[in-house]
Amino acid sequence: MHASLCAPARPLHTPTSSCTRESPSSDRRAGPAGSAPTRGTTRPHPHHREEPTVRRRVALAGIVTATVALALAGCGQENTSDPVSGQAGGKPKVCLVMKSLANEYFQQMQDGAVKHVQERNDLTLESSGTQNETDVDGQVALVESCITKHASAIVVAPADSKALVQVVAKAVKAGIKVVNIDVKLDDGALQQAGVEVPFVGPDNRDGARQSGKALADLLGKGGKVVILEGNPGADNATQRKNGFLDAVAEGGLTLIDSKTAHWETDEANQVFASMLTAHPDIQGVMASNDSMALGAIKVIQERKANVKVSSFDNIPAVKEHLQSGVMVATLDQYGSQQAADGIDYAMKMIAGENVTGWQKTEIKLITKDNLGS
Numbered sequence: 001m002h003a004s005l006c007a008p009a010r011p012l013h014t015p016t017s018s019c020t021r022e023s024p025s026s027d028r029r030a031g032p033a034g035s036a037p038t039r040g041t042t043r044p045h046p047h048h049r050e051e052p053t054v055r056r057r058v059a060l061a062g063i064v065t066a067t068v069a070l071a072l073a074g075c076g077q078e079n080t081s082d083p084v085s086g087q088a089g090g091k092p093k094v095c096l097v098m099k100s101l102a103n104e105y106f107q108q109m110q111d112g113a114v115k116h117v118q119e120r121n122d123l124t125l126e127s128s129g130t131q132n133e134t135d136v137d138g139q140v141a142l143v144e145s146c147i148t149k150h151a152s153a154i155v156v157a158p159a160d161s162k163a164l165v166q167v168v169a170k171a172v173k174a175g176i177k178v179v180n181i182d183v184k185l186d187d188g189a190l191q192q193a194g195v196e197v198p199f200v201g202p203d204n205r206d207g208a209r210q211s212g213k214a215l216a217d218l219l220g221k222g223g224k225v226v227i228l229e230g231n232p233g234a235d236n237a238t239q240r241k242n243g244f245l246d247a248v249a250e251g252g253l254t255l256i257d258s259k260t261a262h263w264e265t266d267e268a269n270q271v272f273a274s275m276l277t278a279h280p281d282i283q284g285v286m287a288s289n290d291s292m293a294l295g296a297i298k299v300i301q302e303r304k305a306n307v308k309v310s311s312f313d314n315i316p317a318v319k320e321h322l323q324s325g326v327m328v329a330t331l332d333q334y335g336s337q338q339a340a341d342g343i344d345y346a347m348k349m350i351a352g353e354n355v356t357g358w359q360k361t362e363i364k365l366i367t368k369d370n371l372g373s
Contacts, residue, residue, distance in 0.1 A: 092123045092152035092350050094343060097142045098182075099159050101129035103263070103291050104315035105335050109157070109182070112336020116343055123347065126151070133263035134231060136160045143167045147174055153346035155339065157182035160233035162189045169193035177349040181342040182335070184235040184358075198349075200342045200359045204236045207331040207363040208243025208288070208312060209250075214329035214367060215284045215310035216251025223251070225284040226275050227258035228268050228292040237263075237288055240312060244286040256282055261292045268295030276305060287311040290318045290330055297321055314366045322368050332364045 096113050098106045110127050117125045126146070130138045139159045144167060146154050154171055156178065158164035165185055171178050172195040180199045190197060216223065227244050230237030241258065248255050256279050261268035268287065276282055276299060285307060287293035293311035300307045307326075311318065314332035321327035338361055345355050 092347065093149070094123050094125050094346055095143075095146035095149075095151045095154045095156075096125060096127040096339060096343070097139060097146065097154060097156045098127070098129040099139070099157055100131065100133045100135070100263075102131075103133065103289075104317055105289070105291075105313045106157070108315065109335040109339045113339035113343060115336075116340035120343075120347075123152075123343070125343070130159060133159060136163045136233075139164065140167045143171060147171050147176060151176055152350050153177040153179065155179045155181055155342040155346055157338075158185055158234070159183070160231065161186040161235040162233060165189040165193050168197060169195045172197065177346050179342045179346045179349070179355075181338045182236065186235065196356060198345060198355045198357060198359060200338060200345055200361060201236075202333045202338075202361050202363045204239035204312075204333075205243040205246070207333060208240035208286070209246040210243075210363070210365045211310040211312055211329050211331045212244040212247025212286050213251065214365065215286060215308060216247050216253050218308060218328055219251075219253065219284050221252035222254060223283050224254045224256050224279070224281055225286055226256050226272070226279070226282055228272065228285060228287040228296060229258060229260040230263045230288040230292075232260055240288040244288075247286070253284075261295065263289050263291055265291045265295040268292035269298050270295075272296040273299045276303065276307070280305075282307055284328075285309045289313050290315045293318060293321075293327065293330070297326055300326060319371065322366065322371050325368065329365055329367045332366050334362055334364075337361065 096110070098109055101107055101110065106129055110129070113125060113127055117123060128142050130142070136159045140163070143154060143156060143164070147167075147170060154168075154176055156164065156168065158168075158180065161183060168178055168180075168185065169190075178197050180197045180201075182201050184199045184201060185197055215225065219225070225248065227241060229241050232238075237260075245255070247253070257275050259271050259275070261271045268291070272285065272295060283306070285293070285296045287296055287309060290311050290313040293309050294317060296309055299305070300309070309321070309327045311327060311330040312333070313335070314330045318327055318330055322330065341359065341361060345359065349355050
């Protein structure tokens, strides 16, 4: 069986399309296609990720339909059909709503979702992301769109842990199954809204502590460091900052400054440049994601500063910096697998299974020594 996949090039509210060719893989990491992890346990992962040969980006109106094989056919036209409505063809419709697809981490998350849906072959997927990491209103609009289209389930990585609760509650009360991935929704806000939503994601605090510890071990007691924080309203930003603070305390480091750069490379470049100007004796940077780490590294390279970086996400762009030694460590949280797991749990809920609580996913510290292993 063959069908076509036309994937718009960039998620910028007005979709544009381009074509890709994909073949389903037979080497699924976690068992037979369609299987789902046991609730409450960590799903096994490989010790490396495969980088996709073709970058598939699905815009706001884009649709990915699971099939046994996909071939180039009928591409080049914008998809104007309603991608998520009811259960056409007998397959549930699942929306994956992420943050900025300009961030390689979310590109990888989307790639993992596309591949997983192809392998399951029992649902259709609409995948979308915001223009930037702080576009909360844009993300709310994406969830609203999924509700309007009567999606069977929504899998969401929220830009803000509290601001997304109201629209998520609206979806739940409309009978749509919702799974929260990557960034945990605020428990208090969920309780106040009267809904319960399962979370599929990592222990962000422990991951940041591990990454920060690698930097602390290199610098030694008294090493002077700064922290680049994520969005203040996002739970993972809070947890990662706390994890870095744990590493600072455990390693006896001196914290010089800590500021948000809202997950963005350019903002981190400006924030860290100001930090380094004010404190030229900085020895280390703990960045809450790799995008911000890249912004700091650009400053380090331009000024030829002797500053080391630890980070979080393990996107392909940091590989060269791990190899060069300017980056001491990053933390892989397997975003592509989080999306796959989120879809699996959504399908379990559609089938009537009660899925609750925190489904913890794997993390792994990545250094030059185990890069690529």
